[in-house]
Amino acid sequence: MAADAPSSELGVGRPTKRRPGSAVGGLPVADSRPVLDGDAVLGLRCTVCRYPVAQTGIPWCPSCYGPLEPARFDTGGTAFSSTVARIPVGTRKAPFALAYLDLDDGPRVLVHLAEPEVVPLGARLRITGMDEGDLLAEVAS
Numbered sequence: 001m002a003a004d005a006p007s008s009e010l011g012v013g014r015p016t017k018r019r020p021g022s023a024v025g026g027l028p029v030a031d032s033r034p035v036l037d038g039d040a041v042l043g044l045r046c047t048v049c050r051y052p053v054a055q056t057g058i059p060w061c062p063s064c065y066g067p068l069e070p071a072r073f074d075t076g077g078t079a080f081s082s083t084v085a086r087i088p089v090g091t092r093k094a095p096f097a098l099a100y101l102d103l104d105d106g107p108r109v110l111v112h113l114a115e116p117e118v119v120p121l122g123a124r125l126r127i128t129g130m131d132e133g134d135l136l137a138e139v140a141s
C-alpha cells in the first residue's frame with residue numbers, strides 16, 4: 001500500500017451511503033425499524049416470558065431465548081424520553097423531535113414527533129403514521 005495513495009483507494013475518508021434494506025457485500029440488510037399496520041405496530045411476543053419485541057424476523061426471544069409468535073401492539077403509550085435534534089441527520093432537516101414511547105401493551109419504540117418540541121416524561125402519545133420509514137407520533141388529545 002503506497003503511503004501517498006488517495007484516501008479513496010484505501011477505503012477511508014468517505015462515509016458509505018447505505019439505505020436500510022440495501023446490500024452490503026452482496027447480502028441483503030434487514031430494516032429493523034418497527035412497522036405500522038393499520039392501527040397496530042407489528043412485532044413479536046415471547047411464548048414463554050411474554051417479552052414484547054417491536055421487530056419481526058428475529059429468531060428467538062432476546063430475554064429468554066424462547067420461541068416468538070407474531071403480535072400486534074396498540075399505538076398508544078407514554079413518553080419515556082424525548083429530545084429535539086437541531087442538526088440535520090440524513091434526509092431530515094432540523095429541527096425535528098424524537099421520543100422513546102412505551103407502548104401500553106408492548107415494547108418501547110423510537111418515534112419521530114409531529115412537532116419539533118420536547119414532550120414531558122409520561123405524556124400520552126399516539127402513533128399516527130409512518131414518515132420516511134419511521135414511526136410518527138403526536139401528543140394524544
Ligand SMILES: [Zn+2]
Nearest residue numbers: 046049061064
Ligand atoms: Zn422470552
